Amino acid sequence: MDTRYLTYILTIAKKENMTKAAEELFVSQSTLSQYLSKLESELGTPLFYRSKGRLTLTPAGTLYIEAAEKVMSIKNVLYQNIQNIENRGHITVGVTSQFGLAMLTDIIPAFKVQYPDIIIEISETNLPGLTRMILEESIDCGIMAMNETDPFSPDQVTILREEEVLFSIPINHPYRKKNPDRPIGIREFAENFGEENILLSKKGSTLRHLTDMVLENAGWIPSTVCETNSISTTRSMVAMGIGVTFISESCAADREHVAYYSVEPKLTRLNTLVTRKNWIQSQASRCFCNAIKNYFH
Structure with missing residues (x-):
């Protein structure tokens, strides 16, 4: 309908x-x-x-x-x-980030044991796209990385956790000798990475918003820029020495080839569960949402 x-x-x-x-x-x-x-x-x-x-x-x-x-x-x-007929139903859920996919991979098997006839349809999309789908009520809920909870009302949003965003460089980068592990101050970026190729997420993403903010505050004008919408591709490019980037803590893998630094002041984004308005939930959908809400606890 x-x-x-x-x-x-x-x-x-x-x-x-x-x-x-x-x-x-x-x-x-x-x-x-x-x-x-x-x-x-x-x-x-x-x-x-x-x-x-x-x-x-x-x-x-x-x-x-x-x-x-x-x-x-x-x-x-x-x-x-x-949906309540014989515990059958259909739950549509969108995800914008890798942490959401990892969460669903952990949650769904146990959920299906309890509700084997419930179909869960997963859509992976970007933040603007999933925001639009929830506002149009064409999807039930979204597991989203956000910088702020607008344009949703407070009763639609559950903040699951605050996730740190890290700066990543190749493990053999010369800066490693200067600073093995302490946080990087905003003012250090232009001096130490001004000539680096910076790998950017697409416009509209939480990582892009934070990256643009750092570039502006640091007075950092990168010599070259590469845009991609794939975190795994971006991480692989850093590992190969192609550039540097900002990446969420949940995606900070391959530490044999990539070094990760906290930023001072700390960069964070929100991991959230957002539900559409007017969603009258069945017992199964409430159980599904509760599993998401309790995932990090």
């Missing part, structure tokens, strides 16, 4: 602003405006009053929102009832 467009109108009503609604939904403002105009044309009446950038509900808009909320509620109850 595709309720994405109902979510569009509900979000516009909540934000009372087209730009803010588009940002929360991760769609363009023009796409959102075009859909609203088309819907109002079909209905033959405006759903919102427009006044100085603020959108407020007309009487027709109030009726539409009430109906949309009822449809969302009916959908959720229906899905829960279907």
Whole structure:
């Protein structure tokens, strides 16, 4: 049951602003405006009053929102009832990072013993993509690495842990003689690695956000840059001496060929479980989410 467009109108009503609604939904403002105009044309009446950038509900808009909320509620109850039939069901979960895949590898076998007829569908994608899927309610939950919990509401987010992000260099790099193991200060980067090829994660990722922040604060302008969306590829390139990079603690492997340093001040990101709004969970889905929440404890 595709309720994405109902979510569009509900979000516009909540934000009372087209730009803010588009940002929360991760769609363009023009796409959102075009859909609203088309819907109002079909209905033959405006759903919102427009006044100085603020959108407020007309009487027709109030009726539409009430109906949309009822449809969302009916959908959720229906899905829960279907899932509860003989403990059968379907849980869709997205992951943005290697720690999420490792977690699911540990959790799923025990879960399947208890709920053998539950199908778990895993989607691996980037942070902007998974954020959009959760906001559109096209996926049940996400195991995500985040810098901050926006645009989700507090009741959607469980912070699993704070994970350190490390700086990695080839094990035979000359800097190792100067500093075998102490944390690297922000001001040291430009002096010691200014001529290095820096390996960057794609725009929109937590690692890219932190890397860009370090580059700016350190006044570090790398001589060459390489972008990749694969952590394992990036780590292998560091091991081969192709460049340096920032990498999360959970992916800090191959220590025979790669040296890892803490950064001062410490760099961290959040490991989180995010659930979609209006997800009325079955006993099985609650058990699944609890296993994720308790994983690091």
